[in-house]
Structures are given as structure tokens and as C-alpha cells.
Amino acid sequence: MARFYPLDVADVRRETRDAVVLTLKPRDGDAEVFAFTQGQYLTFRRAFDGVELRRSYSICAGRDEGALRVGIKRVEGGAFSTWANQELKPGDVLEAMPPMGAFHTPIEPEAAKHYLGFAGGSGITPLLSILKTVLAREPRSRFTLVYANRQIASIMFREELDDLKNTYLGRLAIVHVLESETQDIDLFTGRIDAAKCAALFRLWVDVASVDTAFICGPEPMMLSIAASLREHGLSEAQIKFELFASGQPGRATARAASSSVSASDAQCAVTVTLDGATRTFRMPKQGESLLDAALANSMDAPYACKAGVCSTCRAKVLEGEAEMITNHALEDYEVRQGYVLTCQCYPTTDTLVVSYDQ
């Protein structure tokens, strides 16, 4: 099961006015866990006002750089990204799950491929990792990057991309499309929509030569580019997507009433019967499922999916009430009889009596 590991923040570099690049160091023994594939992301967790937020950010380093770096752009009203941009400093510790994601294709050192990448704003982070890695590890492949931004000042990794273009002369082509700054060529001004794609593919990019396309950006941009690529003959398997952080709810929202209740009101005394043995413990009404609380109290409660799907963690409420967040397993009549999925269950009364044995 995926778990969180501490990462030491070694460096916080300001990339643009509202974006930072973090360099992270795994602890001794965890380096293997954080070995990544180009294009993968890290999922971080942090509590804001007592509510845990999880946020995923793409790795922007190539596989040959010997460093773990992520880029975080501040999202308006986003608790995590604002904190990372304004308060995070070297020496701090972040908690992250091992790298995940399948936004990549296998490296073939002998291959001579043409990759086409589309990045919108901070969607550049995984694409930077991919292009650095494939250009270094596939010496015969080339990469065309179409990179959309509002204006020049908001372009992340602008200098690094320029340097890469010089390092990989003739193998890396970059097209900057700027929304609100006029450029010499009309084609490079405005938003990337269906019309812009059609023009780019007619005048600038030969889609027929493309082996794989990578798209990372905001939702509307992903939709129009994908539709356009399909129209130009690319198959589903040739188009790889990464939806970036705008799809995530940004604000940390504490559940209603959580701040107004006193500490004792926020607690529940739970009595759990399992395999004939009964134990009583206290748990918070919020933030921790009944199953997790039972496990934390050394009870060997049954579970498998922890997602409200498999019904392994089913138990019956004998006294008190609890709220079930998700239920994809129990039938209506079981719910009426008082059965709950303990992995999805949060007490709402001050006492709760449940049994796994019924």
C-alpha cells in the first residue's frame, strides 16, 4: 500500500512571480522509493486548520539529473500552493507518497521518434521532465514543444528551455504561444483552441510524423488539442494526458461546525466488538474513519479496499449514529438494519457501539 515518507526541502527557488521549484531529498534508505520515471508526480499531504489536504505536483527534473524537483505554481485561493509559495523554506519537511503516474512512454535508446508536447502554464513541469529525459536517453529522437502562457513573465523554466534548445540543437523545437502579448507571427498569439491547433498543424508541426503526443494543461485546452490530434489521425494510445492541478479543489474547507464545537463534543466514545472481544476507546468525530480508529487502537479489524467498495470492513451499529461518506457495497436493506462500511464511517453521536461479529 502506498504510504507517506518524509522529504527534506533542500532548496526553494523562485521560478516566476507565482511559482517555485522545490528540490527535495529523501531520507537515508528511501532513495530507492523515490526513484522516478519521467513525467511522474508526487502526492503531498499537509494539514490546514486541522483538515488534511493532499495535492499532486509533477516532477520537473529529468531522470539523469540526480535530483528530485517539483514545480508548484500558486493557484488563486489554493491553500497548499499558496503555502508552498509563501512560507515553505529550506530545512522544512514535506510528506509525500512515492512517485506515481503513467505520463510517459518506454525509453528506447535506439529509437528515432518524434514527440510532440503541449503544455499550458504550469503544465510544463512533467513535460520538462519528459523532454529532458528522452533527449538525453534517445539520442536519435526529437521533441517539439508547444508551450502556452499568458505572457512572457509567467513562463516557467524559460531560461532552462532556451539552454536545452542550444544543447540539443536541431532536436528540440519550442513554440511559445502567448495569450496576451502580441508576437511577430499571429500564429503564436492567443489561446490554444481548435482553430489554433489546425493552423499549427498546417504550418508548423507535421502531425503525420508524430509518434506520441503529451498534453498537460487546463481542461479546455486538453479537450481541444486531443480532438484536433485525433482528427489528424493519432490514435488514443498515441495521446498521453496529464491533467494538472487546477482540477483539484484548492481551498481547505473545514467541515461545518468543526470550529464551534468544544473539544469534548468533538470526541466520541466508541465500543467495538470484534471476534468476541469488546474494547472501548475515544476517537475524534472528524478526520479519522471508524476503521482507522479501530486499527490505531490495535484492533485487528477486517478491511481490504478502504474505498467503500468491497464491504470487507462491514460492521453493525448497535447504539448511536454514524455517517457513511461513500457506500458502493451495502444494499439498502443492510443499511436499514444498521450495517455500515467502517472505512467510510464517522461517528455523529457522543457514544457509538458497533460490532463486526453480527
Next chain:
Amino acid sequence: MSETMTIDDYLAQGGVLTNPSNAPPRYRGELLRLMATFVDSELAGSAGFAEVINDAPSLKARIAASRIVLEKTDHAERVLDLMGTFGADTARYAVHHPWAARLARDAEIGAARHGADRRLSVFHYPLQGWIDAVVMNVLMGRAVGIQLQEFSRLSYAPLAEVFREIAPREARHAELGEEGLARIVATEGGREAAQRSVDFWRPRVAASFGREDSPRFDTLRRFGLRRRTNHEQVTAWMAEMAARLPAFGLA
């Protein structure tokens, strides 16, 4: 790019999600349900098939059956690994249910779920020997093909990719079944036994496509997790069976 849209609109327009943190809660629930059904069916299917390896009439047949058991388990693992990225405890999940357990041959379960796992109802029926297993594999193999065609286009990109990878191997399992069936129907006794198995399995495999009026379908379609209705899928499967079975002297 300041332009944004809600995840629901994005999905309704054919958008693709790429990691667990993109997925809204309801979507996540439906997706996990779909994944659990696939994993449980593959594990239950391969566990049932494992028991008939010893009934295989030749070394080639034994190898084919073993390969099917091995690869279906591998396919389950790939999808279970994705469930792990949503927080499922994969090590525990894989060994938790008695995958080889079956109900009686004459149990009346229709399309209903049974017990604590989420396998398709058809995987609750026991196989009766080699011929029965081969026939079940031929019928179910094509049903899986139709399902995977659907799943290969679903809106959770990492899962669609896994399904695109395993679809050709699952198709090969159905072909192996058909090669075995061709040998079985070479004798009249074999053909008659195969016909009895077709009569048993056909309505049960058809039921595994789910209810015609599934209330969940609209939600799944809005989420980009389904395109064709249960009815469209089962109709496609019945047409495929009607076209294929006569070649084996079966109806």
C-alpha cells in the same frame, strides 16, 4: 491559461482524468467499483480455471490452460495496483476472498452480486470438467472482449491504458478456447457435451452484462466510464455468438 471548466463538464465533453487527486468523490467511487469488479472477476475466473488444468487432455491444452490462469492473475494485479494508488491495501485485497469458492450449479442468482467480493455473477457457477471449462472460456472470452473494447476508452487514462495493454492477451485466451473447442467437437460425443455446456452458460454469460435498465448507466456515461448500454453490449455479444458457434456445429 486562465480558462477553466468544472471537472463534470470536462468529463461530459470527453475529458480524461489522470491521477487520483483529479477524481471527484463520486467518480472515484464508481471507478473503484468498476476496478474491483474486474479484479474480482479475473481472480475468481483464474481460480476456477486453475482447478481444470489437471483435466486438460493434452500437454498443449495444459499449457494453454496454465497460461490463461497465469495471465488473468497478472491482469488482476495490474488493475489492483491502480486501486492501490487510491488507497486500497493491495496485499490484503489479493488474498482476502476465497476466489475459488463457487455456489451450486443450479443456483438462481441472475445478475445479482453475491457474497463479499464483486465478481460478476457468472463466476459464482462451478465448472464441470474440461469441456465445460473450454465452452465457458469461449463464451466468456468474447464477452470480455466486448467489455474491454468499452473499457479501453474510459476516462481514467491510467486504467484505459492497462485495458488497452491486456485486451490482446484476453483475446488470445478466447482464441485458445476456440482451438480447444474445435478438438472437442471433432467427435459427436464431444459436440453433444459442448452443446449442453453452451445451453448452460449462454444465459449466464448474457446476464453478466448487467440489467437492461441499469440506473447507474447515465451517471457512468456522464463520467466517461461507459459509452454503450448493457443492452447494446449483450446484443453485440449474442450476434457474435450466433455468428461463431455454428462453425463448431453448435447452436
